Amino acid sequence: xxxxxxxxxxxxxxxxxxxxxxxxxxxxxxxxxxxxxxxxxxxxxxxxxxxxxxxxxxxxxxxxxxxxxxxxxxxxxxxxxxxxxxxxxxxxxxxxxxxxxxxxxxxxxxxxxxxxxxxxxxxxxxxxxxxxxxxxxxxxxxxxxxxxxxxxxxxxxxxxxxxxxxxxxxxxxxxxxxxxxxxxxxxxxxxxxxxxxxxxxxxxxxxxxxxxxxxxxxxxxxxxxxxxxxxxxxxxxxxxxxxxxxxxxxxxxxxxxxxxxxxxxxxxxxxxxxxxxxxxxxxxxxxxx
Amino acid sequence: xxxxxxxxxxxxxxxxxxxxxxxxxxxxxxxxxxxxxxxxxxxxxxxxxxxxxxxxxxxxxxxxxxxxxxxxxxxxxxxxxxxxxxxxxxxxxxxxxxxxxxxxxxxxxxxxxxxxxxxxxxxxxxxxxxxxxxxxxxxxxxxxxxxxxxxxxxxxxxxxxxxxxxxxxxxxxxxxxxxxxxxxxxxxxxxxxxxxxxxxxxxxxxxxxxxxxxxxxxxxxxxxxxxxxxxxxxxxxxxxxxxxxxxxxxxxxxxxxxxxxxxxxxxxxxxxxxxxxxxxxxxxxxxxxxxxxxxxxxxxxx
Numbered sequence: 001x002x003x004x005x006x007x008x009x010x011x012x013x014x015x016x017x018x019x020x021x022x023x024x025x026x027x028x029x030x031x032x033x034x035x036x037x038x039x040x041x042x043x044x045x046x047x048x049x050x051x052x053x054x055x056x057x058x059x060x061x062x063x064x065x066x067x068x069x070x071x072x073x074x075x076x077x078x079x080x081x082x083x084x085x086x087x088x089x090x091x092x093x094x095x096x097x098x099x100x101x102x103x104x105x106x107x108x109x110x111x112x113x114x115x116x117x118x119x120x121x122x123x124x125x126x127x128x129x130x131x132x133x134x135x136x137x138x139x140x141x142x143x144x145x146x147x148x149x150x151x152x153x154x155x156x157x158x159x160x161x162x163x164x165x166x167x168x169x170x171x172x173x174x175x176x177x178x179x180x181x182x183x184x185x186x187x188x189x190x191x192x193x194x195x196x197x198x199x200x201x202x203x204x205x206x207x208x209x210x211x212x213x214x215x216x217x218x219x220x221x222x223x224x225x226x227x228x229x230x231x232x233x234x235x236x237x238x239x240x241x242x243x244x245x246x247x248x249x250x251x252x253x254x255x256x257x258x259x260x261x262x263x264x265x266x267x268x269x270x271x272x273x274x275x276x277x278x279x280x281x282x283x284x285x286x287x288x289x
Numbered sequence: 290x291x292x293x294x295x296x297x298x299x300x301x302x303x304x305x306x307x308x309x310x311x312x313x314x315x316x317x318x319x320x321x322x323x324x325x326x327x328x329x330x331x332x333x334x335x336x337x338x339x340x341x342x343x344x345x346x347x348x349x350x351x352x353x354x355x356x357x358x359x360x361x362x363x364x365x366x367x368x369x370x371x372x373x374x375x376x377x378x379x380x381x382x383x384x385x386x387x388x389x390x391x392x393x394x395x396x397x398x399x400x401x402x403x404x405x406x407x408x409x410x411x412x413x414x415x416x417x418x419x420x421x422x423x424x425x426x427x428x429x430x431x432x433x434x435x436x437x438x439x440x441x442x443x444x445x446x447x448x449x450x451x452x453x454x455x456x457x458x459x460x461x462x463x464x465x466x467x468x469x470x471x472x473x474x475x476x477x478x479x480x481x482x483x484x485x486x487x488x489x490x491x492x493x494x495x496x497x498x499x500x501x502x503x504x505x506x507x508x509x510x511x512x513x514x515x516x517x518x519x520x521x522x523x524x525x526x527x528x529x530x531x532x533x534x535x536x537x538x539x540x541x542x543x544x545x546x547x548x549x550x551x552x553x554x555x556x557x558x559x560x561x562x563x564x565x566x567x568x569x570x571x572x573x574x575x576x577x578x579x580x581x582x583x584x585x586x587x588x589x590x591x
Binding site: 019029033036041043055056059102109114132134138139140145158167192194221225240258261273 | 554
């Protein structure tokens with residue numbers, strides 16, 4: 001991927017004081033910007049450990065308090081938290097597995113096989129990427145209603161499982177990482193088409209599969225609009241929807257709300273901390289090409 | 290292990306088998322809904338009456354939308370928010386990426402991860418964070434503004450005048466890092482010897498930025514601005530969650546997508562909402578096309 005090939009940063013002038021000033025002001029600006037990015041997260045985690053009364057103090061608390069457990073208990077009383085967390089995990093995992101399977105199959109076919117309407121179909125894939133998401137809102141509800149999938153988790157992971165972005169990513173990678181000659185040789189040796197895909201193509205596509213898995217998991221975990229449209233009952237909600245339902249009452253329990261938001265954020269933050277490089281490269285891959 | 294002959298996939302049919310899940314899902318969940326929504330745009334229908342309650346009404350859903358004050362107001366809100374959050378994103382992201390590009394070597398991955406973090410965080414968590422930060426009496430933002438500039442506390446989320454800037458700020462905060470990363474990725478593909486040669490010629494940092502960096506990232510500016518336009522015009526989650534799904538004081542934060550949702554699911558007018566979605570689709574396509582004309586990288590130049 002071209003992103004990975006980092007060119008050396010430009011050479012800084014001849015050790016002049018001016019260059020040092022530029023460098024330090026860059027550190028300062030980028031550093032302040034980073035604080036600006038992190039500050040809301042800081043307050044979310046701090047507020048998650050304070051009672052509602054303490055959050056509404058002037059000035060608001062800047063450091064951790066002692067009410068994390070109380071907030072968590074309140075959270076589990078108001079919503080079936082573990083159930084919601086479980087559904088979020090289940091939906092995200094199912095979405096990831098199905099997306100990897102379907103997108104790698106389609107991407108492989110689009111990249112390395114000859115068939116009728118190949119170009120036209122791939123054009124169609126690209127076109128769906130440009131379609132505004134609000135176009136789907138109403139018909140999606142009606143389809144789910146017609147299928148009897150309202151309030152069912154499969155409505156959340158099936159429709160997006162052959163995502164245009166995923167197919168695009170897989171096709172790009174397959175066409176550069178899977179040598180055609182290897183496939184021909186394997187076919188000569190009597191390798192069937194399916195084991196060709198399963199034993200040769202898939203292992204070669206591992207890096208791209210990893211990236212797509214991350215992106216799909218994150219999107220599914222954070223998804224708000226689809227559950228909003230199809231899910232009906234609190235015990236079936238995924239986490240974002242369940243947490244949001246906490247704030248609709250007049251007496252919002254801010255401590256519990258922050259605690260829930262923090263818990264919903266932590267898994268992704270950890271995942272991201274480990275994989276940020278690969279993820280960022282994957283998400284910007286389409287752009288740099 | 291070899292499969293029995295009748296289970297072995299012939300090379301002729303294999304590609305169709307491999308794309309069949311995509312074809313099936315695409316037909317059921319993309320193509321059919323799209324056609325159905327076009328059909329629905331010419332029908333009057335309340336879902337409570339069942340599918341039989343549909344009635345052909347010609348263009349009246351479209352004429353209703355065009356005469357509807359809320360339709361235009363929500364479109365104005367959307368455009369305002371798209372501009373007020375989109376333009377600063379790029380004005381900040383480009384110099385920021387240049388600073389990171391020139392001065393950060395070892396910490397670069399960490400810095401990029403921090404700037405990217407809001408982009409991968411749940412909108413619900415973000416909206417809840419900012420609802421407390423923007424709260425009038427006890428919010429951190431008002432406390433900071435009062436402490437730094439002695440400003441009086443502002444009713445950010447309950448005043449029609451103030452909720453738009455508040456939401457634009459959140460959207461800016463969320464996507465500025467994404468754009469920074471895009472621009473940084475583009476800058477990393479610029480050959481380093483261009484800068485070396487310019488430094489030897491005595492070109493200042495500013496001149497280098499102006500004459501090497503900016504021209505080289507032009508295609509990315511085009512791409513990034515297009516993404517912002519498309520994304521900004523679909524803005525839904527941030528205003529929806531922050532205003533409890535209603536659009537805020539005097540509907541000042543009701544974007545087109547939020548109105549569409551309300552027209553269908555609050556007011557049960559699925560035909561009208563479908564007609565609006567097609568009108569908005571035309572608007573989005575037009576604006577994207579205009580952006581294309583304005584920002585398209587010209588051929589024959591570096």
